[in-house]
Amino acid sequence: MLNKVIIMGRITADPELKKTASDKELTSFSVAVDQPPRNGEKKADFFRCTAWGNTAGFISKYFKKGAMILLEGSMHNDDYTDDKGVKHDGMTMTVTSASFTGERKEDASSEV
Structure with a gap:
């Protein structure tokens, strides 16, 4: 099986960057990925x-x-039920590698 x-x-x-109780480094973040425009409308x-x-240290x-x-x-389910009994569905990417894209620093100033 493959999950990549x-x-x-x-x-x-x-x-x-955060440290866990066992002194491991951890960072959580979100990434917006543009979809191809449809009818002139941009979505992500x-x-x-x-x-x-x-990897967490490098990214932060x-x-x-x-x-x-x-x-x-790889992608992983992070489904859970909250204190009120409401079920929440979701997916989280566990990052094993992060890279620069070749974008110049001044190009990175655009807001998401």
Whole structure:
């Protein structure tokens, strides 16, 4: 079986590096990926992402809101039922690799 995802898009907020109780580095962030325009209308898909260890450190150090990023990893269900019994469905990408896209720094100033 294979679960491999590659996306390229813009980070929607500055990633923050956190440490877990077991002293592992972690960052969670979201990436907006543009869809092809339909009838002149622009839309984007938003992907929740989590990175661990050195990958988390790399992303939080070199990428800020609006920066283009190339990510490789796998998708995982994160379904849960809240305290009120409401079921929430979702998917999160676990990032195993992050790369620069070749975008010049001054081009990254556009807002998501």
